Amino acid sequence: MAGITRKTKRYPSDLTDEEWERIAPLMPPANRRGRKRTTDFREIINALRYLVRSGCGWEMLPVHFGPWQTVYWWFRRLMRRFLFQTIHDVCLMLDREAAGRETSPSGGVIDSQSIKAPHAKTRGYDAGKKIVGRKRHIAVDTDGRLLLVQLTTADISDSAGGQMILDAIRKRWPWMKHLFADEPMTASS
Template identity: 70%
Template sequence: MAKIEKKTKRYPSDLTDEEWSAVEPFLPKAGSTGSPRRTDLREVLNAIRYLVRSGCEWRMLPIHFPPWQTVYWWFRRLARRLMFRTIHEIALMIDRARSGRTVEPSAAVLDSQSVKAPAAQGTRGYDGAKKIVGRKRHIAVDTDGRLLMVNLTTADIADSAGAQIVLDALVKRWPRIKHLFADSAYDRRQLPPVIGLTSA
């Protein structure tokens, strides 16, 4: 990334050529009729990645990117197509291959975290164990920490119950996963039978 940043004088969040070549085939093609597309979709994705990494507002995107209204329009269109999930999974598999691992994980680590959410009226609960009023993130990562799946619930949902949605989706999307690492808060009896649980 340092070489790319020096060469292009841009941002560390920009797509590499390898990432772009993997993602480009999945993006919407320009129409054969009408006016030609003037927006560079690679720059749109670079802008969205910059926004996510930096935490800036839409209106504060640097001038090197397309106008924020254009980026936002494409963001909404790509989100409706579930394109960001596809891009994330492609990037994950590329990164696993770079690390010398198989592109699809065979093991996952499951955990949850309760966080305060004072403004989330009607969508928060009380976690008695952590003494937190808010929401709970149920997250599955591979053994190197790459995000595989996430589910958001109210904080009063038990770990095992909240994790069930994550596990159902995990088995469908990553069918090679046969081992799951989790702490004792997760009930082995509620896990899909194809997955073996190891207590962390």
């Protein structure tokens, strides 16, 4: 019965076999010493994708994913290892390669968007858009694939947020040569 369940997707957010084959080598290896690991990483990733897509809380996670405390523990451990950033970057490069592009982007577009967040712990006031909330500074490649996101308070200027994006892009995508923006930035690039 377990084999049948594994072949069928329970939720739209579940990984396909092809997606799992791509990210399985990136999962942390089992310890050589100590108790043998019983956690199925595919189920952990499925649970995390379910959480993101559904917007439910940890305690509302369906029981067949296992105890929510276990999923949360692995989430924190995988975050500390930058696993999700690595998965994102590898999948982006594979997608670019499948589209006939160079694996690492050489050009991109940056922009920002103010969003309402009246109940957020940290927020600011964007006087230009008259919004209390946060601001997303986003960089995408020329085909629209997400490269980087920086979340700030809404009172951060586009030039300051753009400089943060530039600094982060230089570290994560060092072959980036051109970045386009909708208005001139005062910060040096």
